[in-house]
Amino acid sequence: MKRRAVLFAPSVLGADPLRLAEAVESLQGRQDWLHLDIMDGHFVRNLSFGPHLARAMRRRWPDAFIDVHLMVDRLDTALSLFLDSGASLITVHAEAEPQLLHAVLSSIRSAGLKAGAAIGPATPVEVLRPVLGCIDLALVMSVTPGFGGQGMIEETLERTRELAQLRAAGGHSYLIQMDGGLNKDNVARAALAGCDVVVAGSAVFSSPAPAEYLEEMKSKVKEALADAGIGS
Numbered sequence: 001m002k003r004r005a006v007l008f009a010p011s012v013l014g015a016d017p018l019r020l021a022e023a024v025e026s027l028q029g030r031q032d033w034l035h036l037d038i039m040d041g042h043f044v045r046n047l048s049f050g051p052h053l054a055r056a057m058r059r060r061w062p063d064a065f066i067d068v069h070l071m072v073d074r075l076d077t078a079l080s081l082f083l084d085s086g087a088s089l090i091t092v093h094a095e096a097e098p099q100l101l102h103a104v105l106s107s108i109r110s111a112g113l114k115a116g117a118a119i120g121p122a123t124p125v126e127v128l129r130p131v132l133g134c135i136d137l138a139l140v141m142s143v144t145p146g147f148g149g150q151g152m153i154e155e156t157l158e159r160t161r162e163l164a165q166l167r168a169a170g171g172h173s174y175l176i177q178m179d180g181g182l183n184k185d186n187v188a189r190a191a192l193a194g195c196d197v198v199v200a201g202s203a204v205f206s207s208p209a210p211a212e213y214l215e216e217m218k219s220k221v222k223e224a225l226a227d228a229g230i231g232s
């Protein structure tokens with residue numbers, strides 16, 4: 001069985017905000033995507049960045065795949081701010097405005113971007129079922145959204161497995177992303193559960209050598225998949 005390669009999306013929330021560009025450069029291009037967490041202080045109890053950072057990142061790294069994770073509850077406002085911010089993909093939370101989810105995902109795609117739908121650890125996977133055919137990415141939060149540096153909730157691995165089964169059963173093609181608490185010691189379990197895109201913030205950026213740390217995470221995934229006979 002041929003398996004898709006696992007992608008790595010370091011989260012700049014884990015970087016020192018005063019040295020964000022240097023932190024990204026310290027990855028030496030080993031990343032696949034750059035993950036940008038947007039928090040509105042209401043959907044989650046924290047504030048982070050805004051569209052000006054997405055724009056600045058796009059200017060600085062014209063070819064980067066910028067993965068914007070919106071942890072906000074005013075989706076209409078957020079979309080008006082982010083659709084032309086340079087994002088490559090925009091992920092919104094299913095909990096934010098459930099009645100708007102389908103329309104919001106369509107707007108993202110109509111703007112020529114990839115669209116993702118996220119669920120927090122307390123939200124049933126079931127809520128994503130109606131949109132599985134119109135997303136490019138399903139994001140399984142492996143911590144409570146809002147803060148970097150938390151420990152991964154092991155039970156969320158089951159939700160990744162479930163989304164992988166739903167994808168196979170429904171003939172869908174979305175990628176499954178896991179976000180929160182991932183590091184070199186648990187990333188193999190995430191990949192084995194079916195995670196296609198690994199987000200990691202503090203583990204990567206608090207390492208003295210972020211590029212090497214990322215390589216270490218990649219090797220752990222490669223080894224685990226090869227041992228399980230599903231390596232690419």
Ligand code: DX5
Nearest residue numbers: 011146148149180181201202
């Ligand atoms: C948490 C954010 C994550 C965060 C991950 O709400 O969505 O993307 O940056 O950080 P770590 O890897 O430190 O858990």
Ligand code: ZN
Nearest residue numbers: 037069179199
């Ligand atoms: Zn995130």
